[in-house]
Amino acid sequence: METERITYNDRISRxxxxxSVTWGIVGMLVGVIVALQLAFWQSNLPxxxxxxxxxxxxxxxxxxxxxxxxxxAGVYYSTQxxxxxxxxxDKLSWIHFWGWQSIIVSAAxxxxxxxxxxxxxxxxxxxxxxxIALVWVVFAVNFFWTLARRxxxxxxxxxxxxxATLIAIAVLHIVNALAIPVGPLQSxxxxxxxxxxxxxxxxxxxxxxxxxxxxxxxxxxYFLPKAAxxxxxxxxxxxxxxxxxxxxxxxxxxxxxxxxxxxxxxQTLGMVFSVMLWAPSWGGMINGxxxxxxAWDRLRTDPVLKFFAAAITFYGMATFEGPLLSIKSxxxxxxxxDWIIGHVHAGALGWNGFMAAGMFYWMVxxxxxxxxxxxxxxxxxxxLATFGILLYVVSMxxxxxxxxxxxxxxxEDGGLMYPNFLETVLALKPMYWTRLVxxxxxxxxxxxxxxxxxxxxxxxxxxxxxxxxxxxxLQDAASSQPHTPWHKLVFxxxxxxxxxxxxxxxxxxxxxxxxxxxxxxxxFGVALLGSIAxxxxxxxxxxxxHALLEGRALVFTVLTVGAVLIGGVAxxxxxxxxxxxxxxxxKNKPYSPLELQGRxxxxxxxxxxxxxxxxxxxxxxxxxxxxxxxxxxxxxxHPFQWGSKRTGPDLAREGGLRxxxxxxxHLVDPRxxxxxxxxxxxxxxxxxxxxxxxxxxKVRVMRSLGVPYSVKxxxxxxxxxxxxxxxxxxxxxxEANVEVPADSKMVAVIAYLQRLGRLPTPQSxxxxxxxxxxxxVN
Amino acid sequence: xxxxxxxxxxDEIQGDVIHEYDGIEEADNxxxxxxxxxxxxxxxxxxxxxxYYHVYNVGPLTMEAYAKELADSVxxxxxxxxELLLALMEDPDAIAEGSALFVANCVVCHNAKGEGNIGPNLxxxxxxxxxxxxxxxxxxxxxxxSAGMPAWGSLLGPEKARQVTAYALTLRGTNIPGKQPQxxxxxxxxxxxxxxx
Numbered sequence: 001m002e003t004e005r006i007t008y009n010d011r012i013s014r015x016x017x018x019x020s021v022t023w024g025i026v027g028m029l030v031g032v033i034v035a036l037q038l039a040f041w042q043s044n045l046p047x048x049x050x051x052x053x054x055x056x057x058x059x060x061x062x063x064x065x066x067x068x069x070x071x072x073a074g075v076y077y078s079t080q081x082x083x084x085x086x087x088x089x090d091k092l093s094w095i096h097f098w099g100w101q102s103i104i105v106s107a108a109x110x111x112x113x114x115x116x117x118x119x120x121x122x123x124x125x126x127x128x129x130x131x132i133a134l135v136w137v138v139f140a141v142n143f144f145w146t147l148a149r150r151x152x153x154x155x156x157x158x159x160x161x162x163x164a165t166l167i168a169i170a171v172l173h174i175v176n177a178l179a180i181p182v183g184p185l186q187s188x189x190x191x192x193x194x195x196x197x198x199x200x201x202x203x204x205x206x207x208x209x210x211x212x213x214x215x216x217x218x219x220x221x222y223f224l225p226k227a228a229x230x231x232x233x234x235x236x237x238x239x240x241x242x243x244x245x246x247x248x249x250x251x252x253x254x255x256x257x258x259x260x261x262x263x264x265x266x267q268t269l270g271m272v273f274s275v276m277l278w279a280p281s282w283g284g285m286i287n288g289x290x291x292x293x294x295a296w297d298r299l300r301t302d303p304v305l306k307f308f309a310a311a312i313t314f315y316g317m318a319t320f321e322g323p324l325l326s327i328k329s330x331x332x333x334x335x336x337x338d339w340i341i342g343h344v345h346a347g348a349l350g351w352n353g354f355m356a357a358g359m360f361y362w363m364v365x366x367x368x369x370x371x372x373x374x375x376x377x378x379x380x381x382x383x384l385a386t387f388g389i390l391l392y393v394v395s396m397x398x399x400x401x402x403x404x405x406x407x408x409x410x411x412e413d414g415g416l417m418y419p420n421f422l423e424t425v426l427a428l429k430p431m432y433w434t435r436l437v438x439x440x441x442x443x444x445x446x447x448x449x450x451x452x453x454x455x456x457x458x459x460x461x462x463x464x465x466x467x468x469x470x471x472x473x474l475q476d477a478a479s480s481q482p483h484t485p486w487h488k489l490v491f492x493x494x495x496x497x498x499x500x501x502x503x504x505x506x507x508x509x510x511x512x513x514x515x516x517x518x519x520x521x522x523x524f525g526v527a528l529l530g531s532i533a534x535x536x537x538x539x540x541x542x543x544x545x546h547a548l549l550e551g552r553a554l555v556f557t558v559l560t561v562g563a564v565l566i567g568g569v570a571x572x573x574x575x576x577x578x579x580x581x582x583x584x585x586x587k588n589k590p591y592s593p594l595e596l597q598g599r600x601x602x603x604x605x606x607x608x609x610x611x612x613x614x615x616x617x618x619x620x621x622x623x624x625x626x627x628x629x630x631x632x633x634x635x636x637x638h639p640f641q642w643g644s645k646r647t648g649p650d651l652a653r654e655g656g657l658r659x660x661x662x663x664x665x666h667l668v669d670p671r672x673x674x675x676x677x678x679x680x681x682x683x684x685x686x687x688x689x690x691x692x693x694x695x696x697x698k699v700r701v702m703r704s705l706g707v708p709y710s711v712k713x714x715x716x717x718x719x720x721x722x723x724x725x726x727x728x729x730x731x732x733x734x735e736a737n738v739e740v741p742a743d744s745k746m747v748a749v750i751a752y753l754q755r756l757g758r759l760p761t762p763q764s765x766x767x768x769x770x771x772x773x774x775x776x777v778n
Numbered sequence: 779x780x781x782x783x784x785x786x787x788x789d790e791i792q793g794d795v796i797h798e799y800d801g802i803e804e805a806d807n808x809x810x811x812x813x814x815x816x817x818x819x820x821x822x823x824x825x826x827x828x829x830y831y832h833v834y835n836v837g838p839l840t841m842e843a844y845a846k847e848l849a850d851s852v853x854x855x856x857x858x859x860x861e862l863l864l865a866l867m868e869d870p871d872a873i874a875e876g877s878a879l880f881v882a883n884c885v886v887c888h889n890a891k892g893e894g895n896i897g898p899n900l901x902x903x904x905x906x907x908x909x910x911x912x913x914x915x916x917x918x919x920x921x922x923x924s925a926g927m928p929a930w931g932s933l934l935g936p937e938k939a940r941q942v943t944a945y946a947l948t949l950r951g952t953n954i955p956g957k958q959p960q961x962x963x964x965x966x967x968x969x970x971x972x973x974x975x
Contacts, residue, residue, distance in 0.1 A: 081800040156799040222802065231792040231803035240809065244817075264839045268831060272824035279817035286813060294791040323820075414851055415935015420882055508833070516833045520825060617844030619851045623932040628844065659926030662887060662896045673886045673896070736896075761924075 002471040020069035027061030039432035044680035052606025078222035088145035099135035114604035129177040161218030168210035176203035189639035202253035209249040233290035241283025250567030255326035259616040261631040274326030281319030288312040303378035307358030314350025336646040339400025370460025384445035391438030399431035497530040593717035598752025612643035626653035653757030685746040692718040863911035866944035876945025892949035893956025906961030
């Protein structure tokens, strides 16, 4: 066979590693800062560097900058070698690199400025969202083009996971980011209220699945057997857990919304699919850990294997905890508490951070043709980081369970044991300090790694590996080999069997209980008999259906798209349909123009990072906050503000609960009216003003999204807003001789807070009709 | 093209190696039985859970469960009378407890001695919503949504709501200079009468 010599593009991986380590330091440093801000409120530096604005910066930096660059480095390095082909285009590789870095820089600038969509892990505003989509497409083109030029016909399991990542992230990002611009740096989500909540957590959960899990599993499948020099445990386990994972993961998003106003059927789907995810996730863990069979003794000396083994163990731990937290009663305790923060850090620090460290320690010496500068330092990094994670996770468990129990503790006669919310926060202070210590240890270990990698790179010189590969690419070779037609693969027996069983089960949504029982029994029978038939018809002299599929990148991709889309379509489409119906019958009234302006202030300050607006149906929760939240309460909220964490109390029914003066004093200095509060102060809202004329565009965009403002209301928005603002400002002046400019953000946010959970009052909103006096929504 | 059915070599721990990619060998061990069992069990649980709640409707859905919890939790002892509240004023334990509750929850708006700040002065004879013990208890228990007074009854429970009312009654008439009088002049004998706030 003719061969040729090719050189891999390893330069791009070196650059991505450099970027990942650099942004990792930034992202984790911001993490340490926000941890300090929770333990010690004085470390907030409003407006730009206070918790509400830095927390999104931390999550975005760690997920998209640190892990993002790490996965690009690993994907590009391993893909070229697994496909025996150099990356298709150096130009696209560089566009990918610099495009991604500029997105990160624009995130680092806009988030502290309060430019945000407020959708968690998708906060970046629309121009940056478009840039992300474009750069992702560049990555995809570069990847699939390389795939087309491969000299290795069969795709190894790592490549399967990369394909799933590319497809799913594109779909998730684009759908969740759909928004109508209000201006160059502001937009409103096209989805509102409960729909927006569902779409957001379909995205949020699957960003974890397809950005932090599937590409890293692919990286595990390449770098772990390389580092251990041992055969991968089981090919058939790879097949089963790959397809199960990509299919099941997508459905699990609603477990972030248990006991909210999301319909019961969607909550149940979220919960049961999360429970079913346990085994497929552990399939990845087993395949990783069992690959180490025969190499366990080397863990004592080799830091790379130490990091990989610990990473996979943390993955197993986090993917057990995930399904556990998805059980409704457990969620009832843990939701909105620090338990969730601990859970995600077991995944981010343990799984992602340790996979990254192992991969860097393995790759950098090879990319620079040298040995690791200091094994000892790498080992110390490992022990520091492991201890740091344990401190972090354990302190957050304690904090979460403590607060969850304090919220629900009742006295004998039905009152709350801790009626003052603040008590339940102050009880956590020691845990917040412990977490800070744990996070700092981890950060120190990471900086040691950066230094070690830098010294390693300096001791060698960049090497781009050259290899001998078969001269012909696959297109040339294809004509000489028998070719299975694509439809025999797409409609192969396993796919048909899956479609039949899936189709039968999907009728459960429509039929009565008798038919449901019958169908489930039938589906079980079909699945069983079908599997047996597939086993019996396997011929030992022919490749299996899946083996054929692995040789066909396009067909494989198409089937992956199908598996990834089903869950999202099944959950989101019904919600969008009922959403437009709900809009027609709602009794809720849209926000007044000033309240809308105040809502933008609430969003920009990141209030949602600490305050929920969703009262769950528990007696102890309604005693504290008032009537259970309904979907109707937030029907006009583009985007929704249900939140995911209660460092402060729920605000769903804050309107009218306290006076304007209380809110004013509280925002200027929370400690004045709420002794011991850890909330940052928002005195700058008094100085920062807005233009009434700018509100018209906001109301107009809301109208285009289906919020029932009349044309007249749109036109009058600036005047109505001003009238309401003057009312509030003069009220404060009269009450306590406080001078607040009517066009200050302070006045707007007070108007918004006073509206939460109730209909407009004639006084509050001169534009509203008289029939809606003070009464609760719905 | 790799032959998919003949092993490339046999590894003494992992068994037959069937594929090799860039030097990475791949074995094909059976799925662990306990793992398969876990997968089946979780799937069965999922189907069973769906049937229990959404097909046979045996289990209560979220709001049904809440309605039941709410019905069970409606406790005794929410009713008060003037005699009861006045009697509590003489009970040192109740006043001590009420005082602590007042410090924890009320001084933010009504100040340490009840002389008023964000909320009205509780020590003067003027009352916006009535000054009788039962009136004061009602305001504390149910709140005044339009005026920024939260409903404390559901938060504190009936006993503590009574205790803090009793404590507030001890402040009535202490006439501490503070926030200007609001509401109507009220006296125990005559009830509300038109006043000059």
